[in-house]
Amino acid sequence: MVLSRFIFSHLPSRYCLYVLARQIWNVDLPLISFALIVGKACWVVGSVCLCLSIVVALL
Structure with missing residues (x-):
C-alpha cells in the first residue's frame, strides 16, 4: 500500500521530466545535426x- 502510494506520488514528476526531455531532444537534435x-x-x-598552401609553398 505504501509502495503504490509512493509510486503514484512520484509518477507525475517522472512524466514531466520525460516530457521535458523529449521537448529538449526534439529542439536540440536539428541544432546538433x-x-x-x-x-x-x-x-x-x-x-x-x-x-593549397602546401602546394603553393612547394612551387
Missing part, C-alpha cells in the same frame, strides 16, 4: 586550404 554539418564543412574547407 546542423552543427555537425557546419563543422564538417569547415574541416573540409580547412584541409583544402592547407593542401
Whole structure:
C-alpha cells in the first residue's frame, strides 16, 4: 500500500521530466545535426586550404 502510494506520488514528476526531455531532444537534435554539418564543412574547407598552401609553398 505504501509502495503504490509512493509510486503514484512520484509518477507525475517522472512524466514531466520525460516530457521535458523529449521537448529538449526534439529542439536540440536539428541544432546538433546542423552543427555537425557546419563543422564538417569547415574541416573540409580547412584541409583544402592547407593542401593549397602546401602546394603553393612547394612551387
